[in-house]
Amino acid sequence: MPDSQSCTLHIFTGATGLVGSATILELLRTDPRAEVLALLRPGPDGAGPRLVETLQRAARLYGLGDSLDEAIATRCEALASDVHEPRCGVDPPARWHGAEMWHCAAALQFHDRFRDAVMQTNVEGTRHAIELARQLEVSTFNFVSTAYVVGERSGLIAEAPIESTDDLAPNNHYERSKAMAEQLVSDSGLRVRIMRPSIVVGHSQTRGAITFNSFYGFVRGVFKFRRLMERTQAQLMDSLEVRMLADPEGMLDVIPVDYVAQDALALSRADAEPGVYHLAGIGRHSTQRMIAVVFETVGLPRPIFVDDISELTWIDRKLHQAVSVYNAYLFGDKRFDRTQVDGVIGQSAGLGYVLDDEEVRRLGQWYLDHDLAPRKSRTTT
Amino acid sequence: MSRPAPLFIVGTGRCGSTLISKLMDAHPRVLSVSELLSFTTDLGSLIPQAFDEGPVDGEHFWSVVSAQVPRSNQLLAHGLRMPEVLYPFERGRYRMDAGVPAISFGMLPWLSRDPDALFDELEAHMRPRGPASMAEHYRHLFEHLMHQRGHQTWVERSGGSLRIIQRLVDAFPEARFVHLVRDGRNTAISMSRHIGFRMALVGFSLLELLGVDPWESDDRSEVDDLEDDLAALLPETFTAEAFHAYDISPTLCGHYWSGEIRRGVAVLKALPPQRVMTLRYEDLITDSRACMTQLGGVLDVGAVEDSWIEAGLAEIGQGRSQWQQLDPRDQRELDDACAPGFAALAEIGLHWPRCEG
Numbered sequence: 132m133p134d135s136q137s138c139t140l141h142i143f144t145g146a147t148g149l150v151g152s153a154t155i156l157e158l159l160r161t162d163p164r165a166e167v168l169a170l171l172r173p174g175p176d177g178a179g180p181r182l183v184e185t186l187q188r189a190a191r192l193y194g195l196g197d198s199l200d201e202a203i204a205t206r207c208e209a210l211a212s213d214v215h216e217p218r219c220g221v222d223p224p225a226r227w228h229g230a231e232m233w234h235c236a237a238a239l240q241f242h243d244r245f246r247d248a249v250m251q252t253n254v255e256g257t258r259h260a261i262e263l264a265r266q267l268e269v270s271t272f273n274f275v276s277t278a279y280v281v282g283e284r285s286g287l288i289a290e291a292p293i294e295s296t297d298d299l300a301p302n303n304h305y306e307r308s309k310a311m312a313e314q315l316v317s318d319s320g321l322r323v324r325i326m327r328p329s330i331v332v333g334h335s336q337t338r339g340a341i342t343f344n345s346f347y348g349f350v351r352g353v354f355k356f357r358r359l360m361e362r363t364q365a366q367l368m369d370s371l372e373v374r375m376l377a378d379p380e381g382m383l384d385v386i387p388v389d390y391v392a393q394d395a396l397a398l399s400r401a402d403a404e405p406g407v408y409h410l411a412g413i414g415r416h417s418t419q420r421m422i423a424v425v426f427e428t429v430g431l432p433r434p435i436f437v438d439d440i441s442e443l444t445w446i447d448r449k450l451h452q453a454v455s456v457y458n459a460y461l462f463g464d465k466r467f468d469r470t471q472v473d474g475v476i477g478q479s480a481g482l483g484y485v486l487d488d489e490e491v492r493r494l495g496q497w498y499l500d501h502d503l504a505p506r507k508s509r510t511t512t
Numbered sequence: 513m514s515r516p517a518p519l520f521i522v523g524t525g526r527c528g529s530t531l532i533s534k535l536m537d538a539h540p541r542v543l544s545v546s547e548l549l550s551f552t553t554d555l556g557s558l559i560p561q562a563f564d565e566g567p568v569d570g571e572h573f574w575s576v577v578s579a580q581v582p583r584s585n586q587l588l589a590h591g592l593r594m595p596e597v598l599y600p601f602e603r604g605r606y607r608m609d610a611g612v613p614a615i616s617f618g619m620l621p622w623l624s625r626d627p628d629a630l631f632d633e634l635e636a637h638m639r640p641r642g643p644a645s646m647a648e649h650y651r652h653l654f655e656h657l658m659h660q661r662g663h664q665t666w667v668e669r670s671g672g673s674l675r676i677i678q679r680l681v682d683a684f685p686e687a688r689f690v691h692l693v694r695d696g697r698n699t700a701i702s703m704s705r706h707i708g709f710r711m712a713l714v715g716f717s718l719l720e721l722l723g724v725d726p727w728e729s730d731d732r733s734e735v736d737d738l739e740d741d742l743a744a745l746l747p748e749t750f751t752a753e754a755f756h757a758y759d760i761s762p763t764l765c766g767h768y769w770s771g772e773i774r775r776g777v778a779v780l781k782a783l784p785p786q787r788v789m790t791l792r793y794e795d796l797i798t799d800s801r802a803c804m805t806q807l808g809g810v811l812d813v814g815a816v817e818d819s820w821i822e823a824g825l826a827e828i829g830q831g832r833s834q835w836q837q838l839d840p841r842d843q844r845e846l847d848d849a850c851a852p853g854f855a856a857l858a859e860i861g862l863h864w865p866r867c868e869g
Binding site for chain 1: 770
């Protein structure tokens with residue numbers, strides 16, 4: 132069994148993503164012995180500058196200012212890499228052996244046309260990360276999945292491996308890809324922790340975020356829908372009643388990214404046994420109320436919730452279509468069991484986090500102010 | 513010699529205004545100009561460019577009116593030809609799949625059987641001109657054609673020009689307007705089936721959801737926000753099949769119609785009444801002689817001649833769309849969508865029977 136206390140090298144994929152970058156920052160902040168090797172696509176600026184820019188931006192958004200700039204510069208190394216290549220396209224030196232690996236890279240594209248690309252990144256990419264991990268004989272392989280990997284299942288969701296993807300009814304190919312990837316890592320023979328965050332949002336104190344999926348994608352969808360309708364007719368949405376389908380009993384599970392990072396690292400530091408861990412269950416709120424607050428935040432009247440699709444007008448159906456990729460969140464009530472994760476870390480860093488209307492409004496408003504509102508609608512008249 | 517006051521036929525599009533252009537064209541003293549602004553603005557998407565506020569020289573003006581506008585040409589390149597495209601591809605210099613100048617889509621073939629020769633002649637005439645406003649260049653172009661043909665006045669009509677009504681009022685401060693209005697429900701049904709309107713609405717959707725004009729920018733950073741059916745209509749993935757399959761309902765077009773009517777009526781109401789004549793398309797169909805007499809009076813080129821009215825009556829047919837043929841629920845939805853437009857028209861005394869129930 133590898134000794135995690137002596138392991139200071141952490142290898143990350145997905146280091147420029149929301150969870151990956153927050154986990155790296157938390158690692159640098161709390162563990163002076165930790166060194167980070169980030170495997171990432173170089174982009175136009177090169178892997179190193181891309182990593183530094185992302186981590187510094189995230190640190191500032193999360194209220195850390197420049198306090199981690201030196202650690203980012205001296206304790207983080209970026210290596211151009213691609214999860215689409217065998218062994219992520221890298222030829223690892225001996226000093227990487229025995230490191231702890233974090234596979235955070237994932238594609239979050241929900242539309243059907245991205246099916247192949249998502250499968251390639253999330254399934255084949257995981258296969259390639261596993262190949263690399265085997266070659267490196269990593270101490271532990273931490274795989275960041277999603278709590279919503281269980282598809283249409285509702286009720287209490289156990290921290291248990293997926294037995295078979297055949298039994299699942301995924302809402303989309305993203306969920307299917309994550310389920311398939313979980314099976315790959317479970318069968319890899321590696322020492323594996325599967326970490327399943329729920330809907331990851333911005334920092335608990337600043338609400339800042341560096342990427343905008345799931346919750347933010349829904350906000351953006353409603354925002355853009357309003358702008359589109361108002362391009363069709365000025366002020367149309369001031370008076371138009373919109374109907375939506377959403378589970379009246381449904382609850383959404385949200386976790387700020389800093390709590391994901393803190394709980395994930397707590398599992399690592401505790402050298403948690405291989406298994407499935409829900410990084411979820413600390414912030415839950417009514418689906419309908421969250422939708423209503425999002426509507427208000429983007430300047431729309433609260434929608435009228437209906438039970439039957441036949442009650443929707445054409446405009447309602449267009450909105451429904453615009454946010455249909457988030458149906459996984461709009462229907463069903465999932466409660467994510469935390470027995471295993473709490474058994475290891477005692478209590479979540481996010482204990483006491485309150486997800487209510489006001490918090491939803493703050494999260495949405497931050498996104499609106501920092502990203503959406505500055506976009507000027509281009510005149511065509 | 514005094515210059516004729518500009519006269520524009522304006523409407524939401526799909527309101528029967530092409531018929532007015534035909535009636536004007538039959539008048540012996542009138543130059544009828546058709547669809548220049550529809551294509552110069554590329555189906556209403558490049559309006560600021562077509563009304564550049566600063567003085568521009570003839571070279572610039574010609575570059576705007578002869579531009580290879582992307583949306584309209586994309587349609588043609590995929591064999592999607594709207595009825596307003598009159599260019600004779602079988603004998604002209606341009607091919608459907610290779611791009612047509614904006615002015616050659618409809619206006620020049622409307623005026624001449626040899627639009628290429630007219631293009632060359634107008635290019636030679638307009639390009640050397642010195643700085644002037646875009647409006648002055650348009651006016652000079654129309655007057656040049658008017659004098660060439662021995663006419664006394666000109667009338668411009670482009671489908672959907674209510675969208676640019678404020679631009680027209682600002683750019684042509686002495687202009688008169690004939691506002692043709694048709695039952696919004698029938699207009700909306702017609703819009704939802706019309707290639708040009710469908711493309712305009714697709715363009716709006718792409719612009720809002722992508723955050724950039726995909727015909728001007730290759731930034732696709734927000735392409736994930738496009739639903740599959742809309743992503744299939746990006747310039748790089750566009751197909752005629754995807755275009756036909758894209759769902760644009762009469763309801764959406766009804767909302768669009770209401771917006772155009774509300775804005776248009778507000779602008780026109782602010783003008784002196786003698787500069788605006790509002791005409792119901794349905795009246796033109798059912799009471800053609802009276803409407804033509806009214807139109808003839810607006811032209812201000814002498815007495816309205818019976819021969820012109822008789823020729824015009826032969827042109828006037830029936831509108832095709834019938835909103836009452838929709839199922840009751842769709843009728844109600846469409847009627848609701850058109851309600852703000854009907855309300856704006858009611859304020860100026862125009863009424864249509866509304867959906868019952």
